[in-house]
Amino acid sequence: MENMLSLLFITFKWIDAIDVFLVALLLYQIYNIVKGTPAVSIFTGIFSIYVVWIVVRAFDMKLFGSILGKFIDVGVIAIIVVFQQELRRFLLFIGTKEFISRSFLLKTVFTINQSSNKERYTSIDLSPLVRACFHMSESKTGALIVLSKNSDLKFYINTGEPLDAVVTERMLESIFYKNSPLHDGAVIITGNRMVAARCVLPVTEKEQFPSHYGMRHRAAVGITESTDAIALVVSEQTGNVSISFNGDIKTVSSPDKLKLLLEKEFNR
Numbered sequence: 001m002e003n004m005l006s007l008l009f010i011t012f013k014w015i016d017a018i019d020v021f022l023v024a025l026l027l028y029q030i031y032n033i034v035k036g037t038p039a040v041s042i043f044t045g046i047f048s049i050y051v052v053w054i055v056v057r058a059f060d061m062k063l064f065g066s067i068l069g070k071f072i073d074v075g076v077i078a079i080i081v082v083f084q085q086e087l088r089r090f091l092l093f094i095g096t097k098e099f100i101s102r103s104f105l106l107k108t109v110f111t112i113n114q115s116s117n118k119e120r121y122t123s124i125d126l127s128p129l130v131r132a133c134f135h136m137s138e139s140k141t142g143a144l145i146v147l148s149k150n151s152d153l154k155f156y157i158n159t160g161e162p163l164d165a166v167v168t169e170r171m172l173e174s175i176f177y178k179n180s181p182l183h184d185g186a187v188i189i190t191g192n193r194m195v196a197a198r199c200v201l202p203v204t205e206k207e208q209f210p211s212h213y214g215m216r217h218r219a220a221v222g223i224t225e226s227t228d229a230i231a232l233v234v235s236e237q238t239g240n241v242s243i244s245f246n247g248d249i250k251t252v253s254s255p256d257k258l259k260l261l262l263e264k265e266f267n268r
Contacts, residue, residue, distance in 0.1 A: 049068065049071065050072065053065070053068040053071075053072055124167075124191060124192050124266065125192055126259050126262050126263065127259070128167055128168050128169040129145070129169075129172070129232075130255045130258050130259045130262070131169050131255065132172040132173055133145070133234055133241050133255075134255050134258075135169070135173060136172075136176060137234050137239045137240070137241050138239065140235070140236055140237070140238070141176050141177065141178065141234060141236070142176065142178075142234055142235065142236030143187075143232070143233070144187070144201070144216045144220060144231065144232070144233055144234075145172070145186065145231065145233075146186050146188045146199070146201070146223055146230070146231050146232075147229060147230040147231070147232070148188065148189065148190045148227075149229060149230065149265075149266070150228050151228050153190070153227060156188060156196075156201060156223070157195055157196040157199060158196075159200040160185060160186070160196040160197055160198045160200070161182060162195065162196050163187075163193075163194045163195060164193060164194075164195060165193065165194045166192060166193055166194075167189055167192055167193065167194055171194065172187065172194075175187055175194075175197050181198075182197040184198060185197065185199050185200060185201075186198075186200075186223075186231075187199070201220075201222055201223045202219070202222040202223060202225075202226055203215065203218040203219050203221075204218050204222040204225055204247070205222075213242075213249070214235065214236070214237065216234075216235070216236075217233050217235075217249060219231075220242070220244040220249060221247055221248070221249050223244075224245050224248075225247040228246075229245075230243065230262065230265055230266075231245070232244075232258075233249075241258060243258060243262070245265055
């Protein structure tokens with residue numbers, strides 16, 4: 001009886017309000033990361049079991065609570081195994097400028113680091129990159145180009161052929177020419193240099209991915225889901241130019257619009 005009364009008259013302090021807010025924020029960010037993927041169903045199931053476990057503990061149901069407790073004990077390991085990519089994206093999000101800009105304390109701490117990154121990106125000449133994409137679009141030459149930001153992409157660079165060449169329009173077009181030995185795979189660009197070609201990228205696991213997109217588009221979304229990179233795709237079937245970032249992809253209709261989107265993403 002006393003336990004029931006204590007449940008009805010719960011003391012709620014200001015620290016509890018902060019606790020609830022932080023949990024809600026955490027769940028919201030996790031949902032944004034896993035939505036549109038098969039992981040959202042697993043996340044919903046695990047969260048439902050955890051809520052039931054809390055209710056069972058509140059009513060002091062020892063037998064059922066002990067069974068669920070054993071599941072919760074090994075649940076952390078299960079979550080790490082099942083949500084490898086999602087956890088990687090979440091940890092990456094915490095370290096990005098987008099997350100830091102939302103936090104006043106972190107923003108003041110990392111101001112110097114952000115300014116140095118902006119100086120690095122201002123040296124990128126986007127004009128030859130944009131021209132190359134739309135020239136290949138006219139001839140329907142398939143292409144996949146990845147631009148690194150904070151992530152160095154060393155793992156994916158090591159899967160390809162090293163280049164270390166300045167980004168030029170003709171160099172990009174020659175790499176993706178259909179008879180070129182380097183055309184299959186992605187070109188990764190860091191700063192104003194092409195560091196590797198024929199790189200292998202992860203593909204997205206989204207169930208509701210548009211059917212008219214091919215494997216290059218899936219790879220573009222896959223790399224931007226697991227890193228903060230930007231990916232450009234030229235479709236071999238339609239000639240459309242697309243840009244992908246933060247796990248999303250959109251078709252770009254003109255060179256000016258593509259250049260504007262790239263500048264906006266690099267200055268965030």
